[in-house]
Amino acid sequence: MKKWFQLLRQAIRGSEESFTEGSINRAIFLLSVPMILEMVMESLFAVVDIFFVSKVSTEAVATVGLTESVITLVYSVAIGLSTAATATIARRIGEGNHAQARHAIGQVILISLSISLVIAVIGTWFAGDILRAMGADAKVIETGTNFARIQFLSSPVVVLLYSLSGALRGAGSAATAMRSLIVANVFNMILGPLLIFGVGPFPELGVTGAAIATATGRSIGVAYQLFSLTKVNKMLSLTWADLSPNKEMIATIVKVATGGTVQFLIGSASWIFLTRILSEFGSDVVAGYTISIRVIMFTLLPAWGLANAAATLVGQNLGAGKPERAETSVWKCASYNLIFLLGLSVLMFAGAETIVSLFSTNAKVVETGKMALRVLCLGYGFYAYGMVVIQSLNGAGDTKTPTVLNLICFWAIEIPVAYVLAVILGLGPVGVFASVPIAESVLALLGIWRFRLGGWKVVKV
Numbered sequence: 001m002k003k004w005f006q007l008l009r010q011a012i013r014g015s016e017e018s019f020t021e022g023s024i025n026r027a028i029f030l031l032s033v034p035m036i037l038e039m040v041m042e043s044l045f046a047v048v049d050i051f052f053v054s055k056v057s058t059e060a061v062a063t064v065g066l067t068e069s070v071i072t073l074v075y076s077v078a079i080g081l082s083t084a085a086t087a088t089i090a091r092r093i094g095e096g097n098h099a100q101a102r103h104a105i106g107q108v109i110l111i112s113l114s115i116s117l118v119i120a121v122i123g124t125w126f127a128g129d130i131l132r133a134m135g136a137d138a139k140v141i142e143t144g145t146n147f148a149r150i151q152f153l154s155s156p157v158v159v160l161l162y163s164l165s166g167a168l169r170g171a172g173s174a175a176t177a178m179r180s181l182i183v184a185n186v187f188n189m190i191l192g193p194l195l196i197f198g199v200g201p202f203p204e205l206g207v208t209g210a211a212i213a214t215a216t217g218r219s220i221g222v223a224y225q226l227f228s229l230t231k232v233n234k235m236l237s238l239t240w241a242d243l244s245p246n247k248e249m250i251a252t253i254v255k256v257a258t259g260g261t262v263q264f265l266i267g268s269a270s271w272i273f274l275t276r277i278l279s280e281f282g283s284d285v286v287a288g289y290t291i292s293i294r295v296i297m298f299t300l301l302p303a304w305g306l307a308n309a310a311a312t313l314v315g316q317n318l319g320a321g322k323p324e325r326a327e328t329s330v331w332k333c334a335s336y337n338l339i340f341l342l343g344l345s346v347l348m349f350a351g352a353e354t355i356v357s358l359f360s361t362n363a364k365v366v367e368t369g370k371m372a373l374r375v376l377c378l379g380y381g382f383y384a385y386g387m388v389v390i391q392s393l394n395g396a397g398d399t400k401t402p403t404v405l406n407l408i409c410f411w412a413i414e415i416p417v418a419y420v421l422a423v424i425l426g427l428g429p430v431g432v433f434a435s436v437p438i439a440e441s442v443l444a445l446l447g448i449w450r451f452r453l454g455g456w457k458v459v460k461v
Contacts, residue, residue: 008033014175018093019313020320024329028336031312034178035169036305041181043301045217048189049210050294052196054287054359060207061360062283063144065290066134069275071151072268074119078159080261081112082166083311084253087397089170090312091461094319098235105167105229106242107249109160111257116159123152134272135279146208154215161218164225169312171236176228184221188213256461259399263406270410270439274418274432285429288368291359295369296376299344300383306337307387311395314456318396323457330392330451338384345380348373372433379437386444389451397461405446414439 007026011033019027053060085108092101123130127148131141161184165177191213198204205212229238278289310333317326348355356369390402414435421431 012037012175012178014173014179018096018316018320019172020094020316020322020325024313024325024332027313028306028309028329028333031169031172031174031309032306032333032336034174035308036302038165038174038178038181039301039303039305039308040298041178041185043298044185045188045214047294047298048185048192049214050291051359052192053207053210054291056196056206057143058283058287058360058362058365059140059143061287061290061365062140063131063147063207064210065286065293066131066140066275066279067144067148067151068290069272070123070130070134070148072271073265074116074123074152074155074158075162076261076265076268077115077119078112078162079264080257080259081108081115081159081163081253083260083394083399084108084257085163085166086170086308086311087256087315087395087399087461088253089167090172090315090395091319091397093171093235094316101171102236102238103242103246104249104253105164105236105238106244107246107253108163108167110243110245111250111253112159112163113156116156120153120155123155124149127152135276137283140283143207147211150208150211150215154211154218157215157218157222160222161225164222164229168225168228168236169308170315172312172316173228173236174309174312176225180221180224180228183224184217186217187220188217191216252461256397256399259403260394263399263403266403266406267410270414273415274435277418277422277432278429281429284362284364285368287360287362288356288365288370289372289429289432291356291365292369292372292376294359295348295355295373299341299348299377300387303337303341303384304387304391306333306340307391309333310388311391314392314395315397315461318457318459323454326392326396326457327454330388333392334385334388337388338381341380341384345377348377348380352377368429371430375430375433376436379440382437382441382444386440386447389447390443393447393451393456396456397459398456401450401456402447405443405450409439409443409446413442 007029011030014034019031050064053064088104089101092104128141128145131144131148168177192210193199194202195205195209195213229236278285310330313329314326352370352373353366356366360366393401417438418432418435421427421434425431
């Protein structure tokens, strides 16, 4: 027991090391613990925001839901760059080339700023039009335009927070990424209620206050990451010289990031269509769906911690010329994920109504959210393996395969099934909810099949 607590303390404190030697279980533990905590911190942004916003009005919750469904386009870019950062830097660390790892981080920062600033300008300018296109009614547009503008304006911070976290994970410094999210969340949780409800000297800004609090918290988190990379981390002591553009390295990173971005964009865009279908059933249904998705995010993001640990282990071990060790690491991560999510699905199904009731007292919102939670958690067993193998392919630099699989499952299966079940067959919102575990289960099975073929072992990054 003493050794276990020592290992836990080491995982949380963090260490600068390669995970290409020694016990695989130890490597998974040291990486996954801070990564799971990091994902919990990221999911807290969603849950904390929706908890306080739900106290404002149903329209405020609908505003968050509709805006977030579009902001996932920003997250697509962020996650694509995070994927590229992890794959590239993990490979260099596995090779023992720390100088190139540092330079790669500098290029990731340049790319992140270039893309996100364009998104920020366009999104901020057309915020109201975007909400209108998503089917928002006049009251939601009036309430949520400023919220949407601030969310888009903070795009550079979102992209940097994700991409730098990916870089730190690839280097094996997962604890630093975790601490940056803890710092960001602390400020978000303090500022959120102060700005939403106007506590003390702070103005009462409603849903706009939630956006300001989140943007501020994330900005501070990015500042912490940059401080760690320039002043604290000895293995990755970033300098101004690392920010000098390197066309060849930028091209490599963009190539991998494009695959990661497109694959997530395919999935996130499908969520936009699902939200659009649900908007036809009213704001109460959208609000219930939004609450359920935030809860699902809270439960699945910790599982993504294990998936990210697998991606780092794959990248580092391929860099060290140990593909078999990489594969063994993936199956072990998947097994642990399965145990976690199966147990969680039982609790989610049984306590769905109680969970949703914490966020709303509106009977229709609670009923919709309860049904959504119960249907969505039915696919948790498949999610467990699917997320690990897909992320492992990304960690190897093979972002093309997950992109194709996402296209098949989310566009050829999920969206058509949702429309047929909800509209043509008249099942309503339940039909939309059911399409999600159906598509995700197919994605998991196809992902396992492709991973077993082993083509990812020879991908060059």
